Amino acid sequence: MYTRNKTKPIKVGSYQIGGNNEIVIQSMTTTKTHNVKETIKQINKLKKVGCQIVRVAVLGNDDADALKEIVLQSPLPIVADIHFNYKFALIAADAGVAKIRINPGNIGIKEHTIEVVKKCKEKKIPIRIGINSGSLPKKLVEKFGWTAKCMIESLAEHIQILEELNFKDIIYSLKATNPIMTIDAYKLAAERWNYPAHIGITEAGSLFSGAIKSSVGLGILTYLGIGNTIRVSLSTNPIEEIKVAKKILNNLGLYNNIVEVIACPTCGRLEYNMLPIVSEIEKYTEKLNFPLKIAILGCVVNGLGEAGHADIGIAGGHDGGIIFKDGKILKSVKQENLVSELKILIDEYYKKWKTRII
Numbered sequence: 001m002y003t004r005n006k007t008k009p010i011k012v013g014s015y016q017i018g019g020n021n022e023i024v025i026q027s028m029t030t031t032k033t034h035n036v037k038e039t040i041k042q043i044n045k046l047k048k049v050g051c052q053i054v055r056v057a058v059l060g061n062d063d064a065d066a067l068k069e070i071v072l073q074s075p076l077p078i079v080a081d082i083h084f085n086y087k088f089a090l091i092a093a094d095a096g097v098a099k100i101r102i103n104p105g106n107i108g109i110k111e112h113t114i115e116v117v118k119k120c121k122e123k124k125i126p127i128r129i130g131i132n133s134g135s136l137p138k139k140l141v142e143k144f145g146w147t148a149k150c151m152i153e154s155l156a157e158h159i160q161i162l163e164e165l166n167f168k169d170i171i172y173s174l175k176a177t178n179p180i181m182t183i184d185a186y187k188l189a190a191e192r193w194n195y196p197a198h199i200g201i202t203e204a205g206s207l208f209s210g211a212i213k214s215s216v217g218l219g220i221l222t223y224l225g226i227g228n229t230i231r232v233s234l235s236t237n238p239i240e241e242i243k244v245a246k247k248i249l250n251n252l253g254l255y256n257n258i259v260e261v262i263a264c265p266t267c268g269r270l271e272y273n274m275l276p277i278v279s280e281i282e283k284y285t286e287k288l289n290f291p292l293k294i295a296i297l298g299c300v301v302n303g304l305g306e307a308g309h310a311d312i313g314i315a316g317g318h319d320g321g322i323i324f325k326d327g328k329i330l331k332s333v334k335q336e337n338l339v340s341e342l343k344i345l346i347d348e349y350y351k352k353w354k355t356r357i358i
Helices: 036-048 061-073 086-095 110-123 138-144 148-164 179-192 207-223 238-251 275-285 335-357
Strands: 010-012 015-017 024-028 053-058 078-082 099-101 127-132 170-175 259-263 292-297 312-316 320-325 328-334
Touching (some): 024 238, 061 078, 061 086, 078 086, 086 099, 086 110, 110 127, 170 179, 207 238, 275 335, 292 335, 312 335, 328 335
Parallel strands (some): 099 127
Antiparallel strands (some): 312 320
């Protein structure tokens, strides 16, 4: 496990953000917030796949008024995403949200900010300052250009507003569409402040391109020890955001409550129809949240060596294949029995794990 940058610990619901090695996984609902039934339905689905904190958009009075009921029904801490209208922040705080995402400089006169800060102090609610590369102040862009430095100066202005009001329960984000710009911004911020960082790549794109872009940027940041909460922003169902986030953290040794399916890239030695098996096993295990590494390999030539760190797996051949466990051959089976035998092993591991943790 990588050592995180030392940051101020801040409570968000039942989670401690910063001050330890855990990176908390976050997403955002795509439903209309005022539709409480659909919003809660989506939050429950997100929790089921591993989401720990969820953000909801507050665009109007109907959204703000729905927050109290959403907080009551939600199994996850709620973050209220608010822009411009400070009154929505006051309503959100009274509704019991766990965190408010707001930029102090975007909600009008200083008196409005004072009211929000006073309310957040009273309710012990942290504020996330969210800087996005696409909405940087014109005056700063003219001075610094569209750069990481410009993002930092924008963040500094907002932090200064809160610190002058003696408010220190701050979490920040510095999301750019460009992974390198994002990395540079977070590195500069980590050198300057000890507030926890929520990391992400904004407008990352579709599931395919967005997952790649996010893996590059967020993988490097977490390797550097930066980041206390994470969101993979994708133009798709938010369930996929959680899956990608877990995969990123899993590959960095920061999340082990996941079934990982590894497979060889295939070559001319492949003598059985392996690719559909990979898809079938991934689908079979996608709802199983427990630590297990499964290897699916194309031949017995390098099978055991390539899957030496897997818990279980198969290696196929022209006439049959082998089932292995903990790096050793368990048995040989006919090709048509490879998948069913592998599923039996998966089920056995899951039952043992479930019994152990209950």
